[in-house]
Amino acid sequence: xxxxxxxxxxxxxxxxxxxxxxxxxxxxxxxxxxxxxxxxxxxxxxxxxxxxxxxxxxxxxxxxxxxxxxxxxxxxxxxxxxxxxxxxxxxxxxxxxxxxxxxxxxxxxxxxxxxxxxxxxxxxxxxxxxxxxxxxxxxxxxxxxxxxxxxxxxxxxxxxxxxxxxxxxxxxxxxxxxxxxxxxxxxxxxxxxxxxxxxxxxxxxxxxxxxxxxxxxxxxxxxxxxxxxxxxxxxxxxxxxxxxxxxxxxxxxxxxxxxxxxxxxxxxxxxxxxxxxxxxxxxxxxxxxxxxxxxxxxxxxxxxxxxxxxxxx
Amino acid sequence: xxxxxxxxxxxxxxxxxxxxxxxxxxxxxxxxxxxxxxxxxxxxxxxxxxxxxxxxxxxxxxxxxxxxxxxxxxxxxxxxxxxxxxxxxxxxxxxxxxxxxxxxxxxxxxxxxxxxxxxxxxxxxxxxxxxxxxxxxxxxxxxxxxxxxxxxxxxxxxxxxxxxxxxxxxxxxxxxxxxxxxxxxxxxxxxxxxxxxxxxxxxxxxxxxxxxxxxxxxxxxxxxxxxxxxxxxxxxxxxxxxxxxxxxxxxxxxxxxxxxxxxxxxxxxxxxxxxxxxxxxxxxxxxxxxxxxxxxxxxxxxxxxxxxxxxxxxxxxxxxx
Numbered sequence: 001x002x003x004x005x006x007x008x009x010x011x012x013x014x015x016x017x018x019x020x021x022x023x024x025x026x027x028x029x030x031x032x033x034x035x036x037x038x039x040x041x042x043x044x045x046x047x048x049x050x051x052x053x054x055x056x057x058x059x060x061x062x063x064x065x066x067x068x069x070x071x072x073x074x075x076x077x078x079x080x081x082x083x084x085x086x087x088x089x090x091x092x093x094x095x096x097x098x099x100x101x102x103x104x105x106x107x108x109x110x111x112x113x114x115x116x117x118x119x120x121x122x123x124x125x126x127x128x129x130x131x132x133x134x135x136x137x138x139x140x141x142x143x144x145x146x147x148x149x150x151x152x153x154x155x156x157x158x159x160x161x162x163x164x165x166x167x168x169x170x171x172x173x174x175x176x177x178x179x180x181x182x183x184x185x186x187x188x189x190x191x192x193x194x195x196x197x198x199x200x201x202x203x204x205x206x207x208x209x210x211x212x213x214x215x216x217x218x219x220x221x222x223x224x225x226x227x228x229x230x231x232x233x234x235x236x237x238x239x240x241x242x243x244x245x246x247x248x249x250x251x252x253x254x255x256x257x258x259x260x261x262x263x264x265x266x267x268x269x270x271x272x273x274x275x276x277x278x279x280x281x282x283x284x285x286x287x288x289x290x291x292x293x294x295x296x297x298x299x300x301x302x303x304x305x306x307x308x309x310x311x312x313x
Numbered sequence: 314x315x316x317x318x319x320x321x322x323x324x325x326x327x328x329x330x331x332x333x334x335x336x337x338x339x340x341x342x343x344x345x346x347x348x349x350x351x352x353x354x355x356x357x358x359x360x361x362x363x364x365x366x367x368x369x370x371x372x373x374x375x376x377x378x379x380x381x382x383x384x385x386x387x388x389x390x391x392x393x394x395x396x397x398x399x400x401x402x403x404x405x406x407x408x409x410x411x412x413x414x415x416x417x418x419x420x421x422x423x424x425x426x427x428x429x430x431x432x433x434x435x436x437x438x439x440x441x442x443x444x445x446x447x448x449x450x451x452x453x454x455x456x457x458x459x460x461x462x463x464x465x466x467x468x469x470x471x472x473x474x475x476x477x478x479x480x481x482x483x484x485x486x487x488x489x490x491x492x493x494x495x496x497x498x499x500x501x502x503x504x505x506x507x508x509x510x511x512x513x514x515x516x517x518x519x520x521x522x523x524x525x526x527x528x529x530x531x532x533x534x535x536x537x538x539x540x541x542x543x544x545x546x547x548x549x550x551x552x553x554x555x556x557x558x559x560x561x562x563x564x565x566x567x568x569x570x571x572x573x574x575x576x577x578x579x580x581x582x583x584x585x586x587x588x589x590x591x592x593x594x595x596x597x598x599x600x601x602x603x604x605x606x607x608x609x610x611x612x613x614x615x616x617x618x619x620x621x622x623x624x625x626x627x628x629x630x631x632x633x634x
Contacts (some may be wrong), residue, residue, distance in 0.1 A: 011464075022472065024482050028336035031487055140623075142557065145564035147571060148587060155594060168373050196553075203631055235514065249572070264433040265572050276480070284475035291471065292576050304521065 005296065012288045016281070023280045024065065027273045029059070035082065035271050055081050055273070068277070077281075082272035083263075089278045093260075098243050100252070100259035104244025111186025118187065119194025119224075126199065134191055141188035150250050153181050167255040178255045182248055190233070197229035219227040225288075231302045240292030240295065246283060353633035364623030367616040375615060376437065381428045388412075388422040414605045417589055423602065427609055430581040433493065434563050435613070437582075441500045441565075442558035449508025450551065454539045456509060457516025478503040482574050491577050500565060506556075511554055514602070515547050549629040556621015560614035567610075583610050601611060 035052065036043065043051070052058050056067065071078060077089040084092055105254045122134040141149070157177060164174040201207065202225060210220045245260060252261030264283070267275040348356065352626075359365055363596040381387060414423035424443030456466040479578060482499050517600055519525065528538050544551075563583065569575040578585055590603030 011468065012471075013469055015475075018468075018472050019475045022478060023476055026476070026484060029484060089396075123438075132467065138620055139615055140611075142610045143560050144607075145560075145567045147567050148610060151591060151594060151603065152607070155600075174330070193339035214591050232514070262572075264477060268477070268483055269573070275445070280475070280477060287475045288471055304518075 008292050008295075012292055015288055016284055019173065019284045020277065020281055021065070024068065024273075025061075025229050026275060027271070027276055028064075030271050055158075059275075061124040072281075077278045078274040080267075080272055080275045082270045083267055083275050089275055092275075093278075093282075096247075096258060096263065097258045099257055100247030100261065101245050103175075103179050103182060103251070103257065103259065104247065105241075106175075107182035108186060108240060108244055110183035111190055114183070115187040115190030116194050119191035120198060122191060122195040123202065124197035124221075133197075134195070137197070138192045141184055142192070146185055147250050149184075150181050150254055153177070154254055165255075167257045174255070179255060182251050193233055194229065197232060198225060201225045201228050231298060234297045234301060235294035238289065238293035242286040242290045245286070324365060350630070350633075351449040352628075354624070354627045358623055359633050361520070361623045364619055367619040367623075369437065370612065371616045371620065374431070374616075375435070375486060377429050378432045381537055383427075386427050415601055417500070417602055418593065421603060423586075425583045426586060427583075427606055430583045430586050430606070431609055431613070433576070433580060434566060434610075437493065437497055437500070437566055438559045438562040440497050442555065443560040444501045445504045445508050445558050445562075446555045448505040448552075450512055450544075452505070453509035453512025454543065456538055458509075458515035458543065459535065466513075470506065474506055474510075479572070479574070482569065486574055491575075493576065496566065496569070500562060500569075504562065504565070506521060508554060508558070512551065515550055516543055519543060519546060549625045552621060552625035552628055556618055556625065559617045559621075563610065563614060 003286055032048075032052070035055070035057075036048065050056070056064060059067075068078075077093075079085075080087050081090060118134055123130045125131050154165065154177070157163065162175050164171050167174045167178060207225065209219060210224060213215075247257075247259040247261035247263075249261040249265065251257065252259045264276070264279050267279060412422050412424065414427060417423055417426065443462070455462055456470075457463070481503055485499040485502070486495060489498070525538060525542055528542055533542075566575055566582060567584040567587055569590050570582070575584050576582050578589075586606035587603065588612065590600075590606055593599040594603045
């Protein structure tokens, strides 16, 4: 097991390096006009060359890559070149991450605390009122794109409950609606999968045997059914936790929250190469390690799953 | 047991204690079904009234979007109407008998725009959804089952997954001008990954079950194991994902339009319409510009979702007649 973990760790770092390099190269395929925004026509050729040179974009590719990695290894994420020129990226992130993190974790906690019990209730009361209500909710939230119902939530809930429309540090009430909106999708998703996996487990023969043997229903549920139903869901939990810092682009723009949400898209469109690379580095690490942790958790919980050498072919 | 037993010691009903002989025909009747797999699926599906209703709704919507331009009295979705009285553009006109859904902020008929947009969005959604399903299942099955490929494809997956889709979309939109085929191509390139991963995870869970070990011992070729052992077990779960893929593609299109990478605004699509409506949503009298597209979008996505779920439930052999 330890050997497997180390091997996966090494692979993860390798993948990270490949991803960063590819993104590095892709960003340099972007059109040169993009670096100047509206100033493209106002500057003449010489000035444009000078600016590109100062951004380090005129050096040969291998030099650029070497500079980038040597800087990275020293722990320096670099400075943003267009989004906030000459500002250290780490300071930009330091102000933005806490907001996304707080909202994200609040939303995730709410999703888990509300979603999983809802899913269990739905599975236990199959085809009765809770199941039907829950299914209606899940269908609505899953089918309609989040952008759409976030808008309607903002319009109508703020007027009905008299909540502030935009986020403001001074108004504690303004924290509620964005966090709740963000959690709705999670509730629906966890409830749906929980219900599906539990129903699958409840139909299996070992449950019938346990009932025939006379085990208490609660014991069957907790010790056997829940444990098996959790296994497929555990995979996604580490990623979900880690991804909270990415923020939700819709919520943050709708409620004017100064978080990480729109930062990546903005940076790509403005072609702020250093910012894009730093963000991709962070998000990729989260993604890769989240996947890795999820697989490990899954293997720990379910001894039937063998991830390493075992079986044949 | 039709005999009622008052007291155990009273006449013992002899028939309760006769040996039950083994009757071959009775044994077959227990697990026998008169219908084939897909026929049973269809029968269970049609028993679900809500799903049938949604199916009819989708068929009606689809037919309507196709024949709508041929109906009499329809206006063009891009034509800007000039009000005769003032000679100016008929902006933000409320819904009335002439413009069934009203007009938008530059005077275009919202009714025609919505149906044109639905056509576009549905086309994109269906093409991308089908592509995602085919490629995702093929790659996911190979990835999950063949151990030697597992490492390589996991590496490729990790790399592709972490390259932000936005970069690829911006680059593709730059290289090929923004248009419908570009959008479909770009969404296909980035969309199949999650389906593949999902299929792979499901296959990993059942890869080493005893019946698969048995098949391997017997020497069954891989393609047959995947198509006969693994995939049928997963049909219901895969159907669920496919049902989510079409509304998901429509949702991605809304997202892309939101960040400015989608279709150019002269081609109406549900994403464009919702964004235009977003701009005026705070003014209560103009809210219809958001409500109508959102309503149509919700009807479509919810219907596809319900149909997919019902089909997935019906495809599960445990529910079969």
